[in-house]
Amino acid sequence: MSEPVLYIVATPIGNLADLSERAREVLASVDYIAAEDTRHSGRLLSHFNIKGQMISVHDHNERQRCEHVINLLGAGHSLALISDAGTPLISDPGFHLVRAVREAGFRVAPVPGCCAFVAALSASGLPSDRFQFIGFLPSKSGARAQALETLASNTETLVFYESTHRIVESLKAMQAAFGDARYAVVARELTKTFETIHGDTLSGLVEWIEADSNQQRGEFVVLVQGAETATADDAIDPEAERILRILAKELPPKKAAGVAAEITGEKKNRLYQLLIA
Structure with a gap:
């Protein structure tokens, strides 16, 4: 590796065979591996006989770790960021670190793979x-x-x-x-x-x-599945909509939709979706 890089490495979500060849090469080559849970990720690395030095980066210390990671990159070291499973930053820590590293002028490179x-x-x-x-x-x-x-x-x-x-x-x-x-x-x-x-x-x-x-x-x-898009043929009757809006002034949306459905014969869910939209 000719320049210091922070690699964002996706790891398996279950089946260990899903770890890509490139991911294995990167994890084996970097100087440090930043992991959400070092004990959990240590078992994955041990399975592939990868012995990189690990540091913890999780929800509670991510902002504090930014300076340390940037200092390591500044000293010429490359790092990989991994989460417990799947692609880092997807409902997992890493956003603050990646932004700080990019703002510091260092390259961030994704190593794609599993995402649940x-x-x-x-x-x-x-x-x-x-x-x-x-x-x-x-x-x-x-x-x-x-x-x-x-x-x-x-x-x-x-x-x-x-x-x-x-x-x-x-x-x-x-x-x-x-x-x-x-x-x-x-x-x-x-x-x-x-x-x-x-x-x-x-x-x-x-x-x-x-x-x-x-x-x-x-x-x-x-x-x-997303809500159905109403067509002209599916349009709610104007009188039903008028009744719905009167009821909605006094009742919560669900209750107003239910009462309006009983009065007009329109479907409750369609009336409710009209209200919240």
């Missing part, structure tokens, strides 16, 4: 020409519901990460925000022994995952 949400999207059967990657939803139920409500009318495929501890609650929150009939796909433990990719309506997915505790374990990508 890209793998899930490619196998989901959902539209992939336009999508929005959300990552992890808020952990508190109120904030999670509010975040989902703002996404209910989006027409592109929505992509979420979720943990084993919140997958059931998050699917129920999506069902409440997007409606029972919205199609979605749960991708679990990708590239691992118990890989599962299961699609159904949100109501069907909630029923499926509650019925089998084994399907509640692991790391999840949840992909939700």
Whole structure:
């Protein structure tokens, strides 16, 4: 390596055979490897007999590590940044470090590879020409519901990460925000022994995952089909819209949509999406 470089190296999300030849060469050649969890990544490096010196860069120390990494680059050393799994910076630490290194005038070079949400999207059967990657939803139920409500009318495929501890609650929150009939796909433990990719309506997915505790374990990508774009033939009746807007002055959006649906015969989810849009 003729110049100091910070390499952003993607690592496997499960199957170790997915580590590219270039990634192995870079990790074996750099002077330092910055890892989110040095013990976790140490096992990966040991598997490939890579003995680079490791430093920790995680959510709690990333800003403090910037100066140290820049000093190492200034001394002529090259480094690789890796996360626990997949592509660094995708719902993982690294943004502040990469920006600081670039601003300091050093080269940052990506070494592409695995990314859980890209793998899930490619196998989901959902539209992939336009999508929005959300990552992890808020952990508190109120904030999670509010975040989902703002996404209910989006027409592109929505992509979420979720943990084993919140997958059931998050699917129920999506069902409440997007409606029972919205199609979605749960991708679990990708590239691992118990890989599962299961699609159904949100109501069907909630029923499926509650019925089998084994399907509640692991790391999840949840992909939700975008809202349908209304056509001229699908336009909501003006009188129904008038009633909806009157009710919305006194009632929360979900309640207003439900009452308006009972009065007018329009679908509740369409009325609700009209309100939040």
